[in-house]
Amino acid sequence: MENVPASDFDEIEQLMGSSLQPIKPRPEFVNKLYERLTDPMSPTVRLTRRYPARFFLLIFAAVLSGAIFILSASRLIISLIKEIRFSRDL
């Protein structure tokens, strides 16, 4: 790297410091975007919401109920078939 005294850059650094000023966004744009980001009904925001624990509990309960129903129904059918066979054998 070329060894250059720091003072050699003073002029260019001062010029950059005075030329490069922060640019403020339009207040209308800032407000509108705030509303879009914080509106729970906004489609973009709604998609990004995390599912609450209740949602997963509901899913789990639904799956469990379904499994119990299928199990009960299959046991009922099996016992019915056995009953029919048993009555035939008699």
Added chain:
Amino acid sequence: MRKLPKLSDEKALKLAARGDHEAFGVLYERYVSRIYSYIYYRTGNQHDAEDLTARVFFRALRHVENYKDRGLPLSAWLYRIAHNLVANWHRDNSRRKEVPLDEIILVRHGGDHPEVVLIENEEKENLLAIIRQLPADRQQLIILKFVEHLSNAEIGQVMGRSEGAVKSLYHRTLLSLRDDFNLILKSKSIDDEEIG
């Protein structure tokens, strides 16, 4: 505009990750001007700066729950998102005309003598023209340092480089800027002598 609650970034992030929109709104209000300014300098026009700023915050909102794993300050994370979106924007618009930054950046000095203002504005125009010719990483470094006033360590976090690497890149950038700037001044003085 809403009154900003005194909520730390960490606390607001935690709430935002749980789906608290107002908490995300607090973070948005805290950083929107800085992100907009950064993007504006990289794109050079209001329309694209607004569009990309909106995308930065929607992307941040979508991924806010993953934020903890990244181990970055929030501002650095947002600048990184902004940098990636700007890079995509430049790639998609590579054939488009270069941006007229100097139209807005040049500041009017009400009290100064018109000739002084003219010389100052000419210097700034030259500088901005040189900055626009720099590679993307050097432009990013200059904007983060002079517009956003970030330290070398913070710039390193945004750019994914060490503090030493940022210092070295900054030094090389200053050398190149100074040489190009002097070259322009020299060529202008030759032109002036020829006219005189």
